[in-house]
Amino acid sequence: MxxxxxxxxxxxxxxxxxAEPHGVWAxxxxxxxxxxxxxxxxxxxMPFALPHKAVAAVSxxxxxxxxxxxxxxxxxxxxxxxxxxSPESDKNWTAYPAGVVxxxxxxxxxxxxxxxxxxxxxxxxxxxxxxxxxxxxxALALNDLFSLDLRGWQLARLCQRAENxxxxxxxxIMDQTxxxxxxxxxxxxxxxxxLSQRQIPFDLAAEGMRLLVVDTQVKHSHSEGEYGKRRAxxxxxxxxxxxxxxxxxxxxxxDAALARLGDEEEVRRLVRHIxxxxxxxxxxxxxxxxxxxxxIGPILVEGHASLRDDxxxxxxxxxxxxxxxxxxxxLGARMTGGGFGGSAIVLTEEPDVDAITKAVxxxxxxxxxxxxxxxxxxxxxxxxRLR
Numbered sequence: 418m419x420x421x422x423x424x425x426x427x428x429x430x431x432x433x434x435x436a437e438p439h440g441v442w443a444x445x446x447x448x449x450x451x452x453x454x455x456x457x458x459x460x461x462x463m464p465f466a467l468p469h470k471a472v473a474a475v476s477x478x479x480x481x482x483x484x485x486x487x488x489x490x491x492x493x494x495x496x497x498x499x500x501x502x503s504p505e506s507d508k509n510w511t512a513y514p515a516g517v518v519x520x521x522x523x524x525x526x527x528x529x530x531x532x533x534x535x536x537x538x539x540x541x542x543x544x545x546x547x548x549x550x551x552x553x554x555x556a557l558a559l560n561d562l563f564s565l566d567l568r569g570w571q572l573a574r575l576c577q578r579a580e581n582x583x584x585x586x587x588x589x590i591m592d593q594t595x596x597x598x599x600x601x602x603x604x605x606x607x608x609x610x611x612l613s614q615r616q617i618p619f620d621l622a623a624e625g626m627r628l629l630v631v632d633t634q635v636k637h638s639h640s641e642g643e644y645g646k647r648r649a650x651x652x653x654x655x656x657x658x659x660x661x662x663x664x665x666x667x668x669x670x671x672d673a674a675l676a677r678l679g680d681e682e683e684v685r686r687l688v689r690h691i692x693x694x695x696x697x698x699x700x701x702x703x704x705x706x707x708x709x710x711x712x713i714g715p716i717l718v719e720g721h722a723s724l725r726d727d728x729x730x731x732x733x734x735x736x737x738x739x740x741x742x743x744x745x746x747x748l749g750a751r752m753t754g755g756g757f758g759g760s761a762i763v764l765t766e767e768p769d770v771d772a773i774t775k776a777v778x779x780x781x782x783x784x785x786x787x788x789x790x791x792x793x794x795x796x797x798x799x800x801x802r803l804r
Contacts, residue, residue: 419443422472422536423803426488430474430534433486433494438474438534439562444554444800445470446539446546447595448630448762449753450604450619451713451720452698454728456589458651458691459610459662461698464591465619465796466599467630471537471550472803475558478530483518485511488536499530505585513548514555516583520575521556526565533558540790542636544754548584549592552576557597557800569597569799570612587648599799606702610664617705619796624710625767626748631777632790633734635758644755647687647728654688657681663691690727694720714749714764721751721761730756734786738763738777745769745776762794 423441430438445466452462478484483497487510495511502519514533521528533555539547556572559565567575573593580586580593590609599605603616621628655663658674666674671692678685697720701713721739725731735752738761742750749764765773774791781789 419803426472426474426534426536427804429488429536430476430532433534434476434484434532436476438532439476440558441472441474441803442554442558442561442800443470443472443803444550444557444596445599445797446550447592447599448545448628448760448794449591449595450762451701451717451751452591452694453720453724453753453756454647454651454730455664455691455694455698456591456609457587457648458655459664460691460695462591462607462609463604463617463698463701464595464599464607465604465794466595466601466799467539467545468795468797469538469540469545471535471539471547471554473554473558474534475555475562476532477562478532480530482530483515484532485514486534488534489541499528502583504583507583510551512584513551513579516579517552517555517576518559519583520579521559521565523578524575526563526567528559528563531559531562540632542759543632543790544752544756544759545630545632546592546596546754548580548586549576549596552579553593553596553800557802561802570594570614572800573597574612587645595799597800599797601798602796604705604796606698610662615702617702619705619710621710621764622767622795626710627765627767627770628794629763629765629770629774630753630760630792630794631738631742631763632760632792633732633738633758634787634789635732635734643730643757647730650684650687651691654678654681654684657684658688663688664695666692668692668696686727686729690723693723711748714747717749717751717762717764718743724752724756728756732756732758733784734758734781734789735761737780737784737786738789741777741780742773745773747773
């Protein structure tokens with residue numbers, strides 16, 4: 418499959434630019450199993466890579482020109498001069514790959530230009546990190562073509578800077594690290610403070626289970642205000658509690674910390690979610706490492722309730738997925754991603770997949786919602802060169 422995709426993308430590159438690419442690379446989207454909005458609070462997250470990926474055919478240039486084209490967006494080739502790249506100057510999809518080039522050059526890496534053709538199967542706006550996949554595939558290609566010798570976590574940092582500063586979206590480090598560093602058959606236990614990683618075995622099929630992604634088709638955008646408000650509220654909570662980040666509030670001392678916040682009710686809710694969510698990640702890691710995978714189901718449900726009631730970033734469609742899946746026999750379910758739309762995940766026994774899919778689809782129809790897209794999430798490989 419990867420070889421066929423690489424061939425298709427390379428052929429289109431040749432049609433566009435008149436020569437074969439110097440190489441083809443791929444970087445996946447991700448699902449976050451547990452650990453939502455903890456990444457910009459120096460906390461714990463646990464994503465895994467999807468089989469859906471962004472693929473890029475790329476060639477070096479030496480003349481300070483960047484040419485960009487996407488198979489997924491109407492329009493021709495966009496040509497930019499590297500010396501003209503500046504933060505928040507571009508409100509189109511091209512900001513993501515251009516931002517990576519800008520971030521590499523800002524960090525002193527000798528990138529002198531490139532021709533890039535992109536194609537992605539990561540659903541856009543579904544909370545599955547389509548933007549991070551675009552960033553990471555471009556970063557990995559340029560890392561190889563310009564012999565920069567950067568490691569996966571370093572590329573992730575540069576991609577995060579591209580999105581924070583160039584695009585203007587205040588995302589944490591999780592999405593880019595997942596795309597760059599995940600391994601097939603594993604979830605990535607990531608400490609976002611020091612970027613230490615552990616690959617945790619997560620082979621559901623071997624245990625007779627499946628993890629479904631339900632894309633509600635409700636689009637969300639990180640660069641809009643609600644995400645930024647939550648982040649600012651978390652920073653306010655840390656400042657009021659006298660800690661560097663909410664990661665530093667021990668779970669055992671949560672009640673005392675909340676009491677110290679007094680009548681700051683909104684901040685109290687945000688703090689409670691982050692501290693309890695970090696503890697949920699640690700519980701899931703412990704259960705997976707002990708082989709008790711089915712027991713993570715109720716923790717996923719706890720996480721959804723916290724995102725719905727404390728962080729307040731769910732929506733009727735996400736809640737309907739979770740409630741319907743649980744009623745239909747799922748082991749666990751929760752929204753995943755930034756919120757206000759996007760996707761939910763459902764952990765289920767293999768024989769129940771069809772019944773749960775049917776129940777959720779029918780519930781959406783009865784509620785008058787757009788029909789959801791349901792697919793299996795298989796823990797897959799991170800970014801790599803295809804040819």
